[in-house]
Amino acid sequence: MKQVQLRIRSNAEIADNVFRMEMEGDVSAITTPGQFINIRVEGGFLRRPISVCDVDTVVTGTKRIEKEAAEAFGTSLYNTPQMWDSVVKEKAGTCQENVVEGTVTILYKTVGAGTKALAGRGQGEVLDVLTGLGNGFDIRKAGDAPLLVGGGIGSAPMLMLAKQLINDGVRPTVVLGFRSVSDMILQGDLYEIGCDVYVATEDGSSGMKGFVTDQIRALREQGMEFSQFFACGPSPMLKAVYRDTQGLEGQLSFEERMGCGFGACMGCSMETKNGPKRVCKDGPVFMKSELLWD
Amino acid sequence: MERYLENENDRLSVTLCGIRLDNPVIAASGTFGYGYEFAELYDINELGTFSFKGTTAKPRFGNPTPRIAETPSGMLNAVGLQNPGVDRVIAEELPRLKAIFHKPVMANVSGFSTEEYAKVCESLDKEDQIGWFEINISCPNVHGGGMGFGTDPRLAAEVTRAVKKVTKKPVIMKLTPNVTDIAEIAKACEAEGADGISLINTLLAMRIDLRTRRPLLANTTGGMSGPAVFPVAVRCVYQVAKAVKVPVVGLGGVASADDVIEMIMAGATAVEIGAMNLTEPFICRDIIHELPETMDRLGIDRLENIIGAAL
Numbered sequence: 267m268k269q270v271q272l273r274i275r276s277n278a279e280i281a282d283n284v285f286r287m288e289m290e291g292d293v294s295a296i297t298t299p300g301q302f303i304n305i306r307v308e309g310g311f312l313r314r315p316i317s318v319c320d321v322d323t324v325v326t327g328t329k330r331i332e333k334e335a336a337e338a339f340g341t342s343l344y345n346t347p348q349m350w351d352s353v354v355k356e357k358a359g360t361c362q363e364n365v366v367e368g369t370v371t372i373l374y375k376t377v378g379a380g381t382k383a384l385a386g387r388g389q390g391e392v393l394d395v396l397t398g399l400g401n402g403f404d405i406r407k408a409g410d411a412p413l414l415v416g417g418g419i420g421s422a423p424m425l426m427l428a429k430q431l432i433n434d435g436v437r438p439t440v441v442l443g444f445r446s447v448s449d450m451i452l453q454g455d456l457y458e459i460g461c462d463v464y465v466a467t468e469d470g471s472s473g474m475k476g477f478v479t480d481q482i483r484a485l486r487e488q489g490m491e492f493s494q495f496f497a498c499g500p501s502p503m504l505k506a507v508y509r510d511t512q513g514l515e516g517q518l519s520f521e522e523r524m525g526c527g528f529g530a531c532m533g534c535s536m537e538t539k540n541g542p543k544r545v546c547k548d549g550p551v552f553m554k555s556e557l558l559w560d
Numbered sequence: 561m562e563r564y565l566e567n568e569n570d571r572l573s574v575t576l577c578g579i580r581l582d583n584p585v586i587a588a589s590g591t592f593g594y595g596y597e598f599a600e601l602y603d604i605n606e607l608g609t610f611s612f613k614g615t616t617a618k619p620r621f622g623n624p625t626p627r628i629a630e631t632p633s634g635m636l637n638a639v640g641l642q643n644p645g646v647d648r649v650i651a652e653e654l655p656r657l658k659a660i661f662h663k664p665v666m667a668n669v670s671g672f673s674t675e676e677y678a679k680v681c682e683s684l685d686k687e688d689q690i691g692w693f694e695i696n697i698s699c700p701n702v703h704g705g706g707m708g709f710g711t712d713p714r715l716a717a718e719v720t721r722a723v724k725k726v727t728k729k730p731v732i733m734k735l736t737p738n739v740t741d742i743a744e745i746a747k748a749c750e751a752e753g754a755d756g757i758s759l760i761n762t763l764l765a766m767r768i769d770l771r772t773r774r775p776l777l778a779n780t781t782g783g784m785s786g787p788a789v790f791p792v793a794v795r796c797v798y799q800v801a802k803a804v805k806v807p808v809v810g811l812g813g814v815a816s817a818d819d820v821i822e823m824i825m826a827g828a829t830a831v832e833i834g835a836m837n838l839t840e841p842f843i844c845r846d847i848i849h850e851l852p853e854t855m856d857r858l859g860i861d862r863l864e865n866i867i868g869a870a871l
Contacts, residue, residue: 267600267601267841269601269841269842306839310630311630311631311632311633311634311635311786311787311835311839312628312630312635312838312839313839380630396841522625522626523625523626523627523628523629524628525627525628525635525637525838526591526837526838526839526841528597528841529593529597530591530592530593530597530598530837530838530841531590531591531628531637531639531838532590532593532613532622532627532639532642533625533627533628533637533639534625534627534628535621535622535625535627535639535642536625537621542621542642547597
């Protein structure tokens with residue numbers, strides 16, 4: 267966990283009451299898809315925990331200057347290592363050593379005063395954020411045919427997860443569920459990076475009419491087989507996915523009202539087969555095999 | 561130079577029930593776990609000390625969720641004393657703690673009967689690292705215990721007597737503000753040999769979800785903490801400090817070095833910081849760092865000189 271100041275690069279409504287915010291700064295603590303950040307909002311006492319949708323990191327400091335210098339002048343200009351050294355070091359003196367900087371993208375729904383205040387913040391404003399919170403998805407368990415399931419705003423972490431899987435050479439199947447087409451998010455982003463994306467809406471305004479579980483059932487009936495599922499969404503959706511995926515191992519990301527977000531207050535505990543766990547610190551992602559839903 | 565630094569350190573130090581603290585800042589029980597989460601962020605040995613998570617005889621899961629709600633400048637919690645039970649605290653938590661924290665720690669103890677308080681204290685008494693017992697007779701989130709003992713001077717006295725019988729370590733009774741006369745409860749504890757009084761625990765409160773028309777917390781009610789309760793806490797500390805001779809530990813909504821000094825002026829020997837740890841994880845360390853400058857500004861040489869200055 268790190269406490270950092272992040273500068274807003276963009277903050278725009280992308281679906282009904284759903285905003286996409288990009289922030290830049292030190293995002294080095296965010297390492298795993300499924301992690302979240304906890305944002306201080308104006309007028310609120312508690313921070314607002316929000317899933318990481320995507321992270322893009324850039325190396326800064328000496329390494330970046332080396333890279334920029336090499337790109338601008340070519341290494342041949344600096345014909346002695348000492349000269350190279352002095353130029354780079356002089357330039358690097360003004361910045362921190364090799365800090366990982368970059369951008370983090372979040373998607374959030376305006377439901378209360380805190381998220382509404384967040385929606386009112388604009389480009390260039392700075393937010394106080396605790397980053398790199400929680401245990402995310404374990405992509406080592408993904409296998410060769412992972413199934414990603416997102417429900418509503420719970421679809422957010424699927425973008426970073428899908429990108430990491432694709433980097434590892436695995437093409438995930440993604441099933442997204444929304445109430446209506448006006449709530450739909452991320453299906454374009456996921457399609458663009460090479461996922462097979464299927465959408466279900468409750469009112470049938472886009473994709474299959476029904477729930478994510480109807481879509482998953484249809485895919486399995488068509489003969490598709492999956493190696494592991496990754497799900498994030500409202501609790502009824504998680505329960506339905508859990509029930510409908512017998513014989514398939516999976517990982518589920520939970521939501522709970524939190525106090526601190528880093529494991530100190532026991533505000534968000536849940537019972538599991540391995541005893542009480544904190545959603546914020548031990549989760550938010552839990553293995554299907556740990557859950558007490560049988 | 562060395563001598564100067566020594567004096568600098570002395571400016572902040574206070575003595576709580578015979579044990580010297582480097583500074584008066586204590587992280588409050590229930591907001592600091594067993595210290596590990598914060599040890600990842602800063603050296604927790606900078607603290608005066610901390611009071612670990614309220615411990616009961618048996619493991620407890622606590623209340624169903626939601627356990628947390630927000631309030632203006634504060635929060636409600638209804639965790640309900642989730643803890644692994646005293647045996648596992650001794651077997652697992654305290655050995656781990658020893659590796660990261662090298663000062664006497666405060667053991668916060670809860671119970672559902674006088675016997676349970678005594679039994680837990682007796683088990684923990686053998687642990688060298690425990691400097692003080694803080695006896696929580698003020699938890700508003702459990703049924704058939706907790707605050708029930710802290711709202712009746714007779715029962716508060718009974719728990720104090722039972723705990724004093726099983727330990728020679730200082731016993732600090734943690735009181736609830738949800739009473740008519742908090743000084744009366746404090747005096748009842750002092751009369752049975754309490755070595756100190758800490759206050760306030762949270763204020764009994766509730767919130768309702770306007771959409772579902774139901775209480776926000778699964779437990780219906782919860783305990784309110786955070787900066788919103790600070791003036792209530794100052795008043796209670798002041799009333800108790802006037803009524804008893806034993807040291808008082810002030811807590812409730814403390815959020816700055818100024819607040820720490822205000823608590824000390826109200827009569828507190830040491831000051832606990834609770835809810836603010838949850839939203840500003842570096843707050844205890846930052847306050848400790850800010851204290852000398854704040855003292856300079858206010859013309860305070862040593863914190864010990866201003867204990868109860870407002871009484």
